Amino acid sequence: MLTEVILVAGLVDHDVGEEIWRSWPGSVLVRYDLRDLVQGVVRRWVDSELTALELAHGCVSCTLGFDLVPLLERLGGRVVVHLDPRLEPEAICFALCETDVRVEAVVTVVDRATWLADATGEDLLAERDRSATEDDDRTVAQIAVGPVEFADCLVLTGARADLVLDAVLDRLNPRAARHDRRGLDAAALLGAIPPDARRGRFDDGFGTLLNGRPSREPSHGVAVVHFAAHRPMRLYDALDVLLDGVVRTRGRLWVVSQPDRALWLESAGGGLTIGSLGSWLAAVDDWSQVPPACHPAGATGQDRRPGEPAQEVVVITVTTSPEEITRALRGALVTDEELALADELEFVDPFAESHDEMDEMEEL
Known part of the structure; x- marks a missing residue:
């Protein structure tokens, strides 16, 4: 059976995945917690059922290959996956590219108050206690920027508008639909995604480097x-x-x-x-x-x-x-x-x- 999946990513704690699940008829909510991945333990919820997985090798690749991908193929129907920040949606889509799982949307949550500082900083994930493994040398900026660039839709949290942030998002991912955190539902989210959205597809390394058609004119210093x-x-x-x-x-x-x-x-x-x-x-x-x-x-x-x-x-x-x-x-x-x-x-x-x-x- 074909599985239709919405991936929900983001650095900040949020319940956007749960809100999308509640407004998408017949869907299942899958959530992952990788805080103890270094010890080889992954916590996974399917709706409200918790399973503690013990992996022989505590790594993101094992989580994808031995649990998430087979789970999505087995579930079928509609699935919303609320991702732990250590799981990047691009890696998941790569793992799904030869399966019967269709990515309906990649949704990334952006906190207006913190995202830009995270995206331009030098902190390592380990310094935020968010590294996936002992040798995980990724920076916070890498897992802040990548999911936004790869998204089909951005959900913005925080009440204060930021013109610099808007200018960055306009150039980093001009194709992505944007929604305010308030009043979010799956139908509106999916309906706003443009026809040329990537929906899990990858850019070729020898293709165009510009994501969509961003403005080349400077704006607010960007x-x-x-x-x-x-x-x-x-x-x-x-x-x-x-x-x-x-x-x-x-x-x-x-x-x-x-x-x-x-x-x-x-x-x-x-x-x-x-x-x-x-x-x-x-x-x-x-x-x-x-x-x-x-x-x-x-x-x-x-x-x-x-x-x-x-x-x-x-x-x-x-x-x-x-x-x-x-x-x-x-x-x-x-x-x-x-x-x-x-x-x-x-x-x-x-x-x-x-x-x-x-x-x-x-x-x-």
């Missing part, structure tokens, strides 16, 4: 920087400017120390993740098999083939000026003289350890 260049860079020289006073950075990178590999950079507040997208798409011989959406916008000039190595970075900044960010990124580009002597200079790779980890994962 701005979008879109940087593109057709030469490698010494990324390490520009990292600081991507973390201070910035809500979000997403981009494909051509790093001089790894010229054949397309890197993916993603930051939220003071948290940074760098991963591998594999080889540049220009290495693909048959482009008829590559969807147009996968062609990078920063490398489509008439003198270049789509997918050739290039820089393309999008930054949403709150306090750091767009000019400063652009200047730092441009200053990190390799000069003509350095490029000509690249083999002899033997640039140091600051991400060598993470590359080794990526290679090990690709071999599994």
Whole structure:
């Protein structure tokens, strides 16, 4: 039986999941508490029935793979999942992508009073007693920003309007419908979600970096920087400017120390993740098999083939000026003289350890 699911995420304590459940006829409410995950214990409620799960390996992946995904497939019908903040909706949708579970909506709750400070801060989850495992090095900003960016609908709590927050949300996720916390019901929520909502779908790493069509005009100090260049860079020289006073950075990178590999950079507040997208798409011989959406916008000039190595970075900044960010990124580009002597200079790779980890994962 097909399962239709609404995922409800958010850093703050709230009962939005329960309200949606009560207003969605025939639905089941599932809630998770991962506070004791480090000890291998997960508490899960299905409606009012509590089950304490003991996992052999206390981790988020085990919670998804051994409990949540099978549970949703078994329940069928309509299910509202109220997520513990340690569970990110994007990871759940990835785990569900080859199942008979259809994501009707991802709903993220945003506290007007605290979200922006969390999204631009440097606190680790461990410092808030919210880490999932002993080696969980995620920041509060990463689990504040990611679920908002991935959401189909944002539910705003708190009475005080914040123009800076509104400007950030307009640029971070302009497609998401917004509801005030008061008077919330499932029908209104689902009806307001636009036709182009992602509903659990993923962006391709080689596709567009802009989420929807955000305004490029600065507003209340919030701005979008879109940087593109057709030469490698010494990324390490520009990292600081991507973390201070910035809500979000997403981009494909051509790093001089790894010229054949397309890197993916993603930051939220003071948290940074760098991963591998594999080889540049220009290495693909048959482009008829590559969807147009996968062609990078920063490398489509008439003198270049789509997918050739290039820089393309999008930054949403709150306090750091767009000019400063652009200047730092441009200053990190390799000069003509350095490029000509690249083999002899033997640039140091600051991400060598993470590359080794990526290679090990690709071999599994």
